[in-house]
Amino acid sequence: MSGKLFKAKAGKTSLTNTENDATMPEIRKTSRIKLLNKNKYLYALIALPVVYYIIFHYAPMYGIIVSFKDYNIVKGIMGSPWAGFKWYEKFLADPYFWKVVRNTFLLSLYNIAWGFPFPIIIALLLNEVRNRKFKKAIQSVTYLPHFISTVVVCGMLVSVLSSDGLVNNIIAGLGGERIQFLMYPEYFRTIYIISEVWQKAGWTSIIYLAALTGIDSSILDAATIDGANRMQRIRHVTLPAITPTIATLLIMDLGKMMNLGYEKVLLLYNGSTMETADIIATYVYRRGILQNSFSYATAVGLFQTVVGVVLLVMANQISKKLSETSLW
Amino acid sequence: MEKQHKKLISRTGNALFDIVTYVILTVLGFITLYPMWYILIVSVSSAQHINLGDISFWPRGLNFEAYKIVFENEKIWRAYANTILYTVSGTALQVILTAMCAYPLSRPDFYGRRILSIFTTLTMFISGGMIPLYLVIMNLHMINTIWAIILPPAISTYNMIVMRTSFQAIPHSLAESAYLDGANDIQIFAKIILPLSKAILATMTLFYAVAHWNSFFPAMLYLNDQAKYPVQVLMRDIIISGDMTGDTGDVTGSLNIVATNYKYAVIIISMIPILFVYPFLQKHFTKGVLLGAVKG
Known part of the structure; x- marks a missing residue:
């Protein structure tokens, strides 16, 4: 998602009926009824979507109150007794919870640190290719993993990293010792990040490529006339031109740190890698769904949502200041 | 010189x-x-x-036995049928509901547009979380039914906004002249707006269909009857947990293959439909990603 995209969206969201708002005071009941009547078919269209949002988005938000209750399935949300901040106190005092928070941040940070530069490099390289067929072929190949499901990617990882898999065959061939990679916590983050880069780097480069095609070619020509070689043109013209896009995407990635892809963790972790692999979302899943501690898990989930929103708002503010692009 | x-x-x-x-x-x-x-x-x-372990660039000792065994496994056929059912019904529902939500919000003269825009956009940032949603679905008695798979993701707000932007590009004068001919808003939506929006509808269909095809977590969360599992969940059992049983017992009873053959054949078979539509995917998805960017 590019900065421009955010701006476009924001523009549209705030583009409400300013004309109507301005004349609002004069509008009497009758004209309001007239308006409602005039739009009645539009209301009919949007009725089902509104019901959808209420049931599957707003009802769960209301459901957060179970984290302030001793939720009991038989008694239901309303019937369960209030528990105050009991669950919040409980998880905040639990050292394991903080380990999980730490794991979430570390996995996200490493993922951004390693994963962020690749799409930029791919886009810069593709931008230098003049053979259209070659460019198209590389694009087709590098975009492909984006469409492969998490289960397949994890299945490939499990097979390729197993003791008789491709990687260990290579290691054994070079005279090394076979390693059960997925059984050691110290390898987990590396495996996760490599697979993320493999799956997403090509696809994310699309946005940078689009930004690159927006560069005015006369500037590049001027640089060439001034004697700049291709490396210098990249450094002094191309790269500065896409810096706003880079900055916006980086800030937004940092803002979305809490919403790490947990499906991959869920598929790859096991008892022996929990130490580094367990993140907030997988912890919520285990405590809530597998152990039925609904109230506790909801409280932890709310912590994640709140921190996530705070990070996102901060990221948006910074982005607004730096490059005048923002989500809202 | x-x-x-x-x-x-x-x-x-x-x-x-x-x-x-x-x-x-x-x-x-x-x-x-x-x-x-x-x-x-x-x-x-x-x-x-x-x-x-001496295979590197080309197959050695060509052997299609694994595919035969995969095709004979009824569990896999059933999972495939389930995935197709969830993908087709889920995608149809999603495209229809998304368009129904996007169209009124795209109309500048829609009274209540501001409040409904906020109402929908807010859900992109705030959510109840995994457990409260689970409790809602449980209370609606949707656990272990197709509804738990296709209803909760019925509208992606992001896609809805993309669609709304696309509807906004259609000149409002078209609707106005249709009014003069006595058409109402639903007729205008169905007979003018949708036919003019085939490209965006195709893009949305692909967006949603791929997400459904590849989706695994909701099925794992809400379905507990193996007969209802989609391919992705069955695949997790086979590839990651190493479940090698078919309806008729262990599938690796054959001497000509090993578990690896079987697992890899399952992976390939699950990927074939995606590879088939990949040229369309690439074209439409790239467009979809850049849709907003071009407008800005």
Whole structure:
């Protein structure tokens, strides 16, 4: 998602009926009824979507109150007794919870640190290719993993990293010792990040490529006339031109740190890698769904949502200041 | 003389630059493609060579037994049928509901547009979380039914906004002239707006269908009857948990294959539909990603 995209969206969201708002005071009941009547078919269209949002988005938000209750399935949300901040106190005092928070941040940070530069490099390289067929072929190949499901990617990882898999065959061939990679916590983050880069780097480069095609070619020509070689043109013209896009995407990635892809963790972790692999979302899943501690898990989930929103708002503010692009 | 010399340097520099670019990109392409290629060639190699671990670029001891066994496994057929059911019904529902939500919000003269825009956009940032949603679905008695799979993701707010932007590009005068002919808003939506929006509807269909095809977590969360599992969940059981049983017992009873053949064949079979539509996917998804960017 590019900065421009955010701006476009924001523009549209705030583009409400300013004309109507301005004349609002004069509008009497009758004209309001007239308006409602005039739009009645539009209301009919949007009725089902509104019901959808209420049931599957707003009802769960209301459901957060179970984290302030001793939720009991038989008694239901309303019937369960209030528990105050009991669950919040409980998880905040639990050292394991903080380990999980730490794991979430570390996995996200490493993922951004390693994963962020690749799409930029791919886009810069593709931008230098003049053979259209070659460019198209590389694009087709590098975009492909984006469409492969998490289960397949994890299945490939499990097979390729197993003791008789491709990687260990290579290691054994070079005279090394076979390693059960997925059984050691110290390898987990590396495996996760490599697979993320493999799956997403090509696809994310699309946005940078689009930004690159927006560069005015006369500037590049001027640089060439001034004697700049291709490396210098990249450094002094191309790269500065896409810096706003880079900055916006980086800030937004940092803002979305809490919403790490947990499906991959869920598929790859096991008892022996929990130490580094367990993140907030997988912890919520285990405590809530597998152990039925609904109230506790909801409280932890709310912590994640709140921190996530705070990070996102901060990221948006910074982005607004730096490059005048923002989500809202 | 000196000028020529400089030119020569820059030309060789240029060539070197080109070579480095092409080499790096080729290596990147190879790294991306090779794991998938490896899965494919191993799935059609003989058990003997797999055990020796000497397969690198081409299949060895060509052997399609694994595919035969996968095709004979009714569990996999059933999972495939389930995935198709969830994908087709889920996508149809999503495209219809998304359009129904996007159209009124795209109309500048829609009274209540501001409040409903906020009402929908807010859900992109705030959510109840995994457990409260689970409790809602449980209380609606949707656990272990198709509804738990297709209803909760019925509208992606992001896609809805993309669609709304696209509807806004259609001149409002078209609707106004239809009013004069006595049409109402629903008729205008169905007979004018939707036919003019085939491109965006196709993009949305692909967006949603791929997400459904690849989706695994909701099915794992809400379905507990194996007969209802989609391919992705069954695949997790087979590839990651190593479940090798079919309806008629252990599938690796055959001497000609090993578990690896079978697992890789399952991976390949799950990927085939995606590969088939990949040219369309690439075109439409790229457009979808850039849709907002172009407008800004």
